[in-house]
Amino acid sequence: MDLAAYGWNEAWKAAFAAHAGEGLEPARVICELRRKYYAVQTAAGERLGECIGRLFHETVSTALFPAVGDWVAVRVRPDGTRADIHAVLPRRTVFSRRAAGEQDIEQVVAANVDTVLLVAGLDLNYNPARIQRFLVAARESGAEPVIVLNKADLHPDPAAVRAEIERLVPGVTVFVTSTTTRLGLKALSAYARPGQTLALVGSSGVGKSTLINRLAKEQALPTGEVRAKDSKGRHTTTRRELVLTPSGALVIDTPGMRELQLWDAAEGVEAAFADVAALAVRCRFSDCQHATEPGCAVRAAIEAGTLPPERLTAYRKLKATEAAELRRRDKAAESLSRAQWKKIHQGQRARRQFEQEP
Ligand code: GDP
Ligand code: ZN
Numbered sequence: 442m443d444l445a446a447y448g449w450n451e452a453w454k455a456a457f458a459a460h461a462g463e464g465l466e467p468a469r470v471i472c473e474l475r476r477k478y479y480a481v482q483t484a485a486g487e488r489l490g491e492c493i494g495r496l497f498h499e500t501v502s503t504a505l506f507p508a509v510g511d512w513v514a515v516r517v518r519p520d521g522t523r524a525d526i527h528a529v530l531p532r533r534t535v536f537s538r539r540a541a542g543e544q545d546i547e548q549v550v551a552a553n554v555d556t557v558l559l560v561a562g563l564d565l566n567y568n569p570a571r572i573q574r575f576l577v578a579a580r581e582s583g584a585e586p587v588i589v590l591n592k593a594d595l596h597p598d599p600a601a602v603r604a605e606i607e608r609l610v611p612g613v614t615v616f617v618t619s620t621t622t623r624l625g626l627k628a629l630s631a632y633a634r635p636g637q638t639l640a641l642v643g644s645s646g647v648g649k650s651t652l653i654n655r656l657a658k659e660q661a662l663p664t665g666e667v668r669a670k671d672s673k674g675r676h677t678t679t680r681r682e683l684v685l686t687p688s689g690a691l692v693i694d695t696p697g698m699r700e701l702q703l704w705d706a707a708e709g710v711e712a713a714f715a716d717v718a719a720l721a722v723r724c725r726f727s728d729c730q731h732a733t734e735p736g737c738a739v740r741a742a743i744e745a746g747t748l749p750p751e752r753l754t755a756y757r758k759l760k761a762t763e764a765a766e767l768r769r770r771d772k773a774a775e776s777l778s779r780a781q782w783k784k785i786h787q788g789q790r791a792r793r794q795f796e797q798e799p
Pocket of ligand 2: 725732734739
């Protein structure tokens with residue numbers, strides 16, 4: 442197996458030089474099995490990777506631990522099945538989230554994603570403000586943003602929506618697709634270049650899984666499962682989270698990436714606090730802050746002992762953080778004029794055309 446299929450290139454080789462000198466070999470993280478254990482792709486095939494050394498001590502920031510998509514430096518053990526992970530190469534792009542908890546813990550959800558596809562369903566109202574927020578977040582991650590308008594079969598005039606988005610964010614690539622009629626699927630898979638790493642984000646139900654299956658199924662390639670031995674020698678089977686598609690592009694599909702609410706923080710909070718949200722709809726006032734308002738169903742549940750008070754505290758805290766985050770992104774989006782957006786995307790397009798030259 443050639444690592445180039447997994448995105449290995451001259452630039453990564455240069456970044457790896459010091460490790461090569463130490464007799465380590467490169468590998469790409471395919472999925473996290475559990476803390477410190479990973480399935481990694483080496484030139485000789487898949488191995489069970491284990492983080493070793495001080496670098497991966499519990500007290501060190503979790504952001505330094507390998508994540509799906511990372512390139513790592515490994516030494517394969519003499520028995521041939523295990524690989525010790527010694528280092529993580531500096532990331533080109535990073536998607537991370539802050540875990541809700543006592544402290545703000547940054548968790549890397551995916552690393553080295555080249556292109557992030559925002560999938561929207563044309564059966565629902567799409568929201569231009571969300572799309573702009575998404576573009577800001579994508580830019581911050583370092584990945585190139587692309588918009589996919591799926592379920593075109595359910596919309597009377599998909600071309601009009603596309604034109605509207607293209608006016609809003611000039612130069613961003615927009616695909617109109619339908620997994621039912623197969624509209625736009627060829628164009629989408631042709632867009633994905635060999636060795637390029639893609640990730641899909643978007644609300645639940647917009648068709649991300651179906652699109653990934655279609656992209657992976659143009660030929661029957663195993664999108665398969667990873668089998669690896671855990672520390673006690675038992676076989677564990679895990680879903681592959683970095684999938685090689687027939688077009689040669691790689692797709693990162695992890696629950697963390699799916700849950701990443703790049704476009705609407707509020708949606709993320711509501712999803713993580715479904716219990717609180719379900720109660721809040723029964724509050725007398727629709728803008729209830731669950732503080733001193735009469736008829737508050739959330740406080741009633743706490744008093745009745747059916748909702749732990751910490752849930753409300755955590756919910757409030759996350760909501761405040763996310764509201765601040767949204768304000769920051771909206772400001773960033775505002776400060777980018779139409780002309781600036783255009784320049785950014787012209788640059789991206791030029792780079793893409795350059796890379797596509799034979
Ligand atoms: P995900 O939650 O984003 O992964 O969405 P899924 O891939 O699970 O799709 C949600 C539902 O939408 C499923 O019932 C799909 O069959 C359906 N679906 C996906 N793509 C299309 C499409 O292009 N047109 C229509 N009409 N339905 C679609
Ligand atoms: Zn309330």
